[in-house]
Amino acid sequence: MSAIAADGVWKYFGDYPALRGATLEAPPGACVALLGRNGAGKTTLLRILANLSRPSKGEVTVFGESARDEKVRAKIGYLGHGIGVYDDLSAYENLILFGQLMNVPDTKAAAEAALERVGLTRVRDGFAREFSRGMRQRLAVARAFLHNPEILLLDEPFTSLDDRAIAVLHELLRDALSKGATIVMSTHQIREAMELATQVALLERGKIVHSGPRTDEMLGDPGWLYRKYEEKPK
Amino acid sequence: MKQGLLSALFIARKDLRTEFRTKEALNASVSFALVVLVLFSFAFDLGRDEFYDISGGLLWLVYVFAGALIVNRSFIREVPNDCLDVLIASPMPAWSLFLGKVIASFVLLMIVELVSLPVYGLLNNIHWVDSFWPHLGLMILATWGITITGVAFSAVTVNVRLRELMLPVLHYPMLIPLLIGAMQISTALLKGDGGDLSADLRLVVVFDAMFSALSLYLIEFILVG
Amino acid sequence: MDLNQTYFFYGYSAAWLIVLGFILILIRRGQQINSELQRLKALVEDKDK
Amino acid sequence: MRDKTIYTLGISGTLLLLYNLHTILMVLPDEAAQGTIGKMLLIHAPAAIAGMTLYFVAVAYSIMFLKTKNFAYDSAAVAVIEVAQVFTLINLVTGSIWGHIIWGIWWTWDARLTRQFMCFMLYLGYLLMRPALNEATQRATISAFVAIFAAADIPLVWLAIRVHDARTQHPGPVLETGTLDPAWRIPFLISWIAFMLIGSALAMVRVRQENARREIDSLRRELHAI
Numbered sequence: 001m002s003a004i005a006a007d008g009v010w011k012y013f014g015d016y017p018a019l020r021g022a023t024l025e026a027p028p029g030a031c032v033a034l035l036g037r038n039g040a041g042k043t044t045l046l047r048i049l050a051n052l053s054r055p056s057k058g059e060v061t062v063f064g065e066s067a068r069d070e071k072v073r074a075k076i077g078y079l080g081h082g083i084g085v086y087d088d089l090s091a092y093e094n095l096i097l098f099g100q101l102m103n104v105p106d107t108k109a110a111a112e113a114a115l116e117r118v119g120l121t122r123v124r125d126g127f128a129r130e131f132s133r134g135m136r137q138r139l140a141v142a143r144a145f146l147h148n149p150e151i152l153l154l155d156e157p158f159t160s161l162d163d164r165a166i167a168v169l170h171e172l173l174r175d176a177l178s179k180g181a182t183i184v185m186s187t188h189q190i191r192e193a194m195e196l197a198t199q200v201a202l203l204e205r206g207k208i209v210h211s212g213p214r215t216d217e218m219l220g221d222p223g224w225l226y227r228k229y230e231e232k233p234k
Numbered sequence: 235m236k237q238g239l240l241s242a243l244f245i246a247r248k249d250l251r252t253e254f255r256t257k258e259a260l261n262a263s264v265s266f267a268l269v270v271l272v273l274f275s276f277a278f279d280l281g282r283d284e285f286y287d288i289s290g291g292l293l294w295l296v297y298v299f300a301g302a303l304i305v306n307r308s309f310i311r312e313v314p315n316d317c318l319d320v321l322i323a324s325p326m327p328a329w330s331l332f333l334g335k336v337i338a339s340f341v342l343l344m345i346v347e348l349v350s351l352p353v354y355g356l357l358n359n360i361h362w363v364d365s366f367w368p369h370l371g372l373m374i375l376a377t378w379g380i381t382i383t384g385v386a387f388s389a390v391t392v393n394v395r396l397r398e399l400m401l402p403v404l405h406y407p408m409l410i411p412l413l414i415g416a417m418q419i420s421t422a423l424l425k426g427d428g429g430d431l432s433a434d435l436r437l438v439v440v441f442d443a444m445f446s447a448l449s450l451y452l453i454e455f456i457l458v459g
Numbered sequence: 460m461d462l463n464q465t466y467f468f469y470g471y472s473a474a475w476l477i478v479l480g481f482i483l484i485l486i487r488r489g490q491q492i493n494s495e496l497q498r499l500k501a502l503v504e505d506k507d508k
Numbered sequence: 509m510r511d512k513t514i515y516t517l518g519i520s521g522t523l524l525l526l527y528n529l530h531t532i533l534m535v536l537p538d539e540a541a542q543g544t545i546g547k548m549l550l551i552h553a554p555a556a557i558a559g560m561t562l563y564f565v566a567v568a569y570s571i572m573f574l575k576t577k578n579f580a581y582d583s584a585a586v587a588v589i590e591v592a593q594v595f596t597l598i599n600l601v602t603g604s605i606w607g608h609i610i611w612g613i614w615w616t617w618d619a620r621l622t623r624q625f626m627c628f629m630l631y632l633g634y635l636l637m638r639p640a641l642n643e644a645t646q647r648a649t650i651s652a653f654v655a656i657f658a659a660a661d662i663p664l665v666w667l668a669i670r671v672h673d674a675r676t677q678h679p680g681p682v683l684e685t686g687t688l689d690p691a692w693r694i695p696f697l698i699s700w701i702a703f704m705l706i707g708s709a710l711a712m713v714r715v716r717q718e719n720a721r722r723e724i725d726s727l728r729r730e731l732h733a734i
Contacts, residue, residue, distance in 0.1 A: 400633075404637060466609045
């Protein structure tokens with residue numbers, strides 16, 4: 001059974017189909033790199049997987065259950081374009097709040113552990129607005145990993161991060177993978193993504209045109225997949 | 235259900251905590267209410283008895299103007315850093331996010347109202363102490379109506395251009411039945427002549443019940459696109 | 460004609476004028492929408508190549 | 509096909525209205541108490557009823573949109589609301605002119621005047637908000653939400669005003685109280701039918717424009733995606 005699967009998902013914005021029957025399956029423990037140009041529908045697909053938006057047609061399932069189920073959402077960690085933390089709460093308060101909303105059993109311990117992991121323990125009572133850009137990003141990463149999600153959905157996670165945050169994120173992702181978590185991430189930083197990815201999916205104009213295991217060709221030459229699909233006209 | 239209510243309380247506490255730290259909406263709203271109160275005393279140069287006849291109406295005008303500033307902030311608070319996405323992706327249902335925001339706005343607006351009521355009485359020589367408790371009951375009922383519709387429209391206008399202007403345009407016409415009822419009851423309470431207020435009270439209660447049910451039911455469509 | 464009849468006339472003309480005004484608004488908006496549509500279609504075709 | 513329907517509806521409505529105008533001007537005698545101006549009723553009241561009918565048609569479309577997410581319902585809802593606004597405006601303006609003669613004032617805070625005015629304001633907000641939303645799905649969903657809220661508010665406005673209608677100057681509704689002169693019934697009905705016909709034609713034109721507008725939004729996204 002797939003950890004998370006999109007089955008023939010269509011999404012219309014008005015009359016415009018941003019997704020045209022996208023089908024994607026991520027087996028448990030996989031790390032899927034979702035590639036595609038701007039406007040291909042990566043963000044739209046990830047938002048639908050994260051239940052932030054409803055598919056117009058098709059269905060999303062998480063471990064075989066409908067993703068509309070509220071309990072299922074607790075298994076998902078989502079990191080979007082925004083950092084998703086409150087500027088007027090301290091780092092610790094932010095994590096406590098999200099722990100409570102995510103139904104984490106021992107919120108305080110989880111928050112402490114998450115701060116430890118991203119190296120923010122010393123500034124746990126500092127307000128997010130006082131943090132530097134990199135610290136804010138690490139806090140966002142801590143927030144997304146707080147409830148040890150079984151499925152991680154990351155929308156261009158490496159794009160706006162600074163070096164230290166990238167290192168932290170890499171480590172956390174590897175750690176999560178070794179614990180059996182499933183990851184779907186969209187990305188432009190192909191080289192970084194390929195190191196982690198076990199699977200690669202290419203989204204073009206709202207359709208998954210390629211989906212399969214990552215090959216060594218891709219690792220050596222990040223542009224390989226794009227070129228392959230540009231050559232043949234659709 | 236229980237979890238949903240609990241999550242609503244978490245959201246309300248978060249909103250109140252951030253608001254008390256920055257006091258953005260609260261300061262603006264209280265000072266706005268005070269300015270309006272002072273302006274009223276210039277706008278209406280009336281004798282004491284005549285002023286009593288319009289006292290309830292003016293009071294609710296102050297409250298509803300102040301309320302616009304409070305509910306406007308409600309969902310806009312979530313816009314920086316895309317926090318709304320994280321809340322919607324969490325396991326809590328959309329209605330409990332909405333309910334939490336309504337509770338927070340309700341508390342804030344009640345604070346503004348309770349601050350401006352004595353000032354209003356002082357400036358305009360209105361006796362409000364005798365009828366305080368029934369008046370408080372009315373304020374709770376009518377403020378709930380103002381905040382639940384206001385926060386619903388705040389959710390609606392969060393992605394709209396010119397949202398600060400759009401919100402009152404949508405919200406005020408909708409509030410008219412509620413305000414008519416509340417103004418009549420307030421005037422009667424402040425004047426101290428009982429009369430039959432049951433029809434007005436029923437209006438306020440029906441408004442609350444109907445829009446609470448409608449918005450809690452429909453909010454899912456708005457928040458999860 | 461007394462005032463009564465004059466205002467009766469005003470009332471009926473007002474009704475017709477309001478409908479006429481709405482039709483004019485519709486026509487103008489229709490033209491704007493059409494020209495915008497043509498402009499965008501041309502742009503899309505150009506970009507597709 | 510659609511063009512033909514629109515023209516047929518519009519022209520037959522206009523012809524009916526002209527025929528009715530002939531009846532009103534030439535055939536019907538002046539109203540006993542009010543003189544000629546009393547005949548304002550035959551355009552004033554049908555406009556109000558047509559407007560009200562359309563507001564409730566619009567809320568049905570809005571509910572259908574939320575249920576099915578079919579944009580045809582959204583286009584229909586906004587078209588119908590805009591036409592309803594036109595009729596409510598006719599009702600308000602003719603009423604005001606009528607009132608100027610009979611009551612001596614342009615406007616009074618009479619129960620039913622207030623109600624019509626409030627309906628107009630409620631849906632004015634709806635129409636003002638729509639262009640401020642860029643994304644078609646969001647626009648349609650939010651509009652449906654606002655339309656349902658507005659429609660739910662109308663009975664309350666009604667109720668609120670009924671509680672305090674001590675100052676009403678309006679005669680009772682002619683249809684409910686049955687005080688309408690039998691000779692006036694047919695022209696009254698014809699006015700309403702004519703309004704509904706013209707209204708449907710206008711709404712159909714408006715639906716097309718709304719569909720075209722969605723196509724524009726879609727093309728913009730496409731441009732962005734390429």
